[in-house]
Amino acid sequence: MRYPTRTAQNGRALLLRGVGVAWPNGIVPYEIAPGYSNEQELIITSAMRQLENTVAINNFRCVQFRPKISSDPYYITIVNEQGCSSYVGQNPHVVLNRTVTLQSSGCLTAGVIMHELLHALGFEHEQSRPDRDNYVRINWDNIQREMQYNFDKYDNIRVNTLNTPYDYRSLMHYGSTAFSINDSPTIEPIQSGVTIGQRNNLSAIDIQAVRLFYNCTASGITLPPTTTLSTANLYTTNAAYSSVLTANSRRFSRAGEENSNYYYEVFQVTVPTSGYYRFRSNSIVDTYCYLYTNNFIPSSPTLNLLAQDDDTGGSLQFQFTLYLQSTVVYMLVVTTYSQNIIGPYTVIASGLTRVNFVPITNTSIVSSTTNVPIGK
The missing domain is CATH 2.60.120.380 (Jelly Rolls)
Incomplete structure (x- = not known):
């Protein structure tokens, strides 16, 4: 996850109290930079379709990823470079390359791709919620120093939880040993018997949050086909x-x-x-x-x-x-x-x-x- 140099950020169920994070009408133009095979591009676009259809309501568009056209002032660029990362949100009038990095070795699974695309849509990590200390413990001594910003907690002055509950099953939740320096847990659920860090599909609360943020309804434009x-x-x-x-x-x-x-x-x-x-x-x-x-x-x-x-x-x-x-x-x-x-x-x-x-x-x-x- 990466940030523009001068923009407060929206997060997973953490709606920024301001404007400029959401993509207008939920449409995200994209380009895929050279460096992927045809098969790898297929994996990326298939993950886009999976995300679109998961959050759509009766096939009415909620969000959509489409190839960019010359009149698009802002768009994401998907690159085959080191790691899996994305800038958060659209952030108009900020000068930056809105890059989603998906390294061909390690990042090209549907769950990981959708995780990064949710960042691009404007969503943060679940463990950054203002109420996260009621649900998880952050073990700072076990976290790689240069990656500690991924575990920052935002307060209610900057973000709005949209009244959604904390979600251990969120696609945006880190696993227990994320960015560990010693293979010991960096994040532990307080509730017993729960699993965190899945990268399969959006959870029910993830879907609810996207629909709330982008004001999705069962009307309007349908997704093709x-x-x-x-x-x-x-x-x-x-x-x-x-x-x-x-x-x-x-x-x-x-x-x-x-x-x-x-x-x-x-x-x-x-x-x-x-x-x-x-x-x-x-x-x-x-x-x-x-x-x-x-x-x-x-x-x-x-x-x-x-x-x-x-x-x-x-x-x-x-x-x-x-x-x-x-x-x-x-x-x-x-x-x-x-x-x-x-x-x-x-x-x-x-x-x-x-x-x-x-x-x-x-x-x-x-x-x-x-x-x-x-x-x-």
Whole structure:
């Protein structure tokens, strides 16, 4: 996260008492600087579509990212440079490059991209709320000195919480060891039994905050393509694939995990028609899912990662919605939230057209060039 040299900042559920942070009409023009492959640009734009559709109300636009045009006075520039960071808000009349930095190694997952885009929209870290000391402890001695500004707390004179509750599940909340100098916790929840620092999708309170900040309503302009997300046409064509994770299933270290005791199965996924598609699980076990573009390499589980989800579908089931292209082969990896868990599951896909599932059995690398027949 980065700041202009002369602007007070808005934050996640921390609305600046002033003007100039929000983008007019919720529209954020963007350009993607040279330095990304076509596949990497696809991951970035897919994350944009995911954020747009997550906060939209009945497909009526709340915020929108679109390529910049010559008449746009302000726009964000997405660059493949070191780290994951973004300036906060639009900040008109401030001279600066409104840069969103997404390093190709480490930052190109949907959750991380949406985190930075929320900064660009004008949202801060959850642990910067005025009431944060009632919910978390900040261990200053464990924080890298040059990164301590990320843990600053803002008072009610500068910000407005929009009357939203503190949200441990916010996409904008740091994890427990963020910027640690010694692997010890830098931030600890006071409430027991809660997890902080997820990078899967916006929480319900994140969605509420964006809608409040940008005055979103169930009217106005619809997001393109309108037919794929209208109530009458939403996900009317379905496909399902059932399988079982067993003690003989392959195991790997999930993205973000060090232990290699997660059973998984992987499927090649293609769609005949580009559009929005939804994937969800139905299982007696706590499922987890990853979606990759073109290649899935078990030994490098963050490479080509497009999206991941744990329990957006409720009842410990994954669910996510993405814009998929007919010209791209995707790899869907089904695993579990906890280690050493086995059991049956069903993946249910829905969208404009029937989704093709092909189970992949290669144990070392899964590629779009794998010669397999089209499945159900």
